[in-house]
Every structure is written in C-alpha cells, then in structure tokens.
Amino acid sequence: MVLMTTACNTFETGRKPTYEIYARAGKKIVYAQVNEKLTKDKLKIIDFRKKGMQLGGITKTPQNKIYCSIYRKANGDKMGKEIAIINNGKIDKYIELEKYGPNEFINDLDRKKTYTMMAAQPKVYNPDGTPFTIIDSEKDQVIKQFNLKGFFSDYDFLDEKIYVAVYGAEGLGYEGLADSYIASIDRDTQEIEIITKEGLDFVPTDLKINSKGEIYLVSGINPIKDGINEPRITVIKNDGTFIKDMAIEPWAVGLIIDSRGIAYINHIGKVDLGDFSGDTITVYDTNTDDIVGKITGFNGASSMELIDNYLFVSNYQSGIISVVDTNKNSVIANIDLSVQRITELQVMKHI
Secondary structure (H helix, E strand, O other): OOOOOOOOOOOOOOOOOOEEEEEEEEOEEEEEEEOOOOEEEEEEEEEEHHEEEEEEEEEEEOOOOEEEEEEEEEEOOOOOOOOEEEEEOEEEEEEEOOOOOOOOOOEEEEOOOEEEEOOOOOOOOOOOOOOEEEEEOOOOEEEEEEEEEOOOEEEEEEEEEEEEEEEEEOOOOEEEEEEEEEEEEEEEOEEEOOOOOOOOOOOOOEEEEEEEEEEEEEEEEHHHOOOEEEEEEEEOOOOOOEEEEEEEEEEEEEEEEEOEEEEEEEEOOOOOOOOOOOEEEEEEOOOEEEEEEEEEEOOOOEEEEEEEOOEEEEEEEOOOOOOOOEEOEEEEEEOOOOOOOEHHHHHHEEE
C-alpha cells in the first residue's frame, strides 16, 4: 500500500486552491474535486467492473495524471497488460505493456519514472525474479524492464536509491535469500543491493525514511512466525544496522513522515482478523523515537496522503475521507465519496 506532492489542473475559473482526490474502492475509481473549504464540489465514479477489468493499483504522476494498473481482464479470466491513464475523472488512454499482470507501483516523481510490479511466478518459471516495467510518465512510454526477487510492500527514496521492503522470496523458490528483506535500487541503473543480509523476521506493511536517513518500518501480523500478532515500529540504518523496536497498536498498515520528522501510522483494524474498524492514527516523533499522541475518530483508517498541513485519511468502512490538520492533530473535515472499502488514496493539490 503507500502509502503520499503537488500537481496542477484547470478547474472552473475563479476557484481558489483546491484538491483532487482519487480513491480506489474495489473495481471502482472515485474522483472528487474538493474546494478550499474542504467540501466536495464534484464526484465521478469510474467503474472498471463494467469494462471487465480488475484493478491492481493507482498512483499519480507529475503531469497531473493518474496511472491505474489493469491486473486482470474479462472478469478475471485472463491477465491484463495495460495501464489506464486518468485525467479529470475520466480515462484518457491506455499504455500497452509487454508483461502481464501489472499491479502495485513505485513512483519516482523527481525522475518522472513509474515502476509497476508485474505478476510474479515461482523461480522455476521466472528465474530472474518478479518483473517490473519502468514507464516514462512524461511520454507515457515503456522504458525498460528489471527484476526483483520477491514482492514489495512499500518504498521510499534517499539520495540516488529507492529502498524497498521485499517479502515472499523463499515462497517463490529463491535460495540463499531471506523470505523478507530490505533492498536498495539504484534510481538510474536499477542495480539492486540487499542491505539486511540476515533478512527480517517479519513482513513490513510500510517503509519510510526520515531526514536523518533512518528507515522506519511498521508491521502487524507476522506470517514468518506462524501468524503471531506483533505490531511494531522497527528502525534501522540505511546500511541495514538495527536501531530499535517499539510496540504499537494492532493492524498498522501505513506510515507517513512529514518534514518535521513526525510520523503518522494508520491502523485499519483493531484486534481480530477481518476487523476493519480501526479508529486510530498513532503520532510518532522520529527525532526522539517516542509515541507523542493519537488521533481518533476513524472507521478503518486504510490509506493516507499528506499535502501541506493536511493529512487525508480514507475510512475503509464508511467511504469517507477524513482530513486531519497536522498542526492540531485533529479531524477538521469529512468528505463523503459514497462508496465503501477504499484501499488506496491519491490526492493532488491544484494551484
């Protein structure tokens, strides 16, 4: 998940700075225009189910576009191989890919590159690893492919490297690798280096890096230890050296660190598997490595985006986007998107 940048579009004339929200809810993409009062002005729904398509993931580009991966087609009977490009709440065109099954994205906004992870296969069928397709987001053209041994759960950038949390390597049959590990990817050459040589004993649900270059991982259920529920924050240096662990509330799924070094961790559930009523965001200071507060009032906090001093939070159960003022750490607005089960959120600022 990931998982959050500015962009410009032309809204109706005379408008003050506003925001565009794109939310993924099952096989639908919901698009909303939000005015300066954080009130919904316009709502559109793109129903990919009616097009016989199953979505993989969504991400934004510097050119005011949304990329939406088509993981399956024909109601799930065959793998897809397209990226749908969405502008102003409607599909503009598609990018045709060589490989099948595009799903989650790594988005290098500064380099105008978008990486999409394709369908993975065991080593016996795919000895080089899970294929990734790199797209020039300015030209909407495929640049090249590279491979990563495993799946990635999330990522962040530090200088010339992309740091990714990888899992499932052993399950795919790759010997000599831990099932879960942290790797760096060169942003120009895509050369891969594993920085946690001994691997991890958990699967991170998110990864972010603070201004000191320290990597913060959050996790929930631990499948490597037979499903033990060990929700925690893990801090390591970017050379893989362990710093510390700290226990947190269950079902942490996402992490954002702002320019002050304050981290926001969303909890989609509470205790039991299948409980998506998590009502809390943990506030964590990466400067002191302390929990400094909590924000409550959510209903399955599933995805977050931070723009200016606004933290946009999707509520899985209700389909409402809550807006948090990070100067006050309190919810100041709720935007109803009229759908449920929102799992991904992208927000763009219109200036």
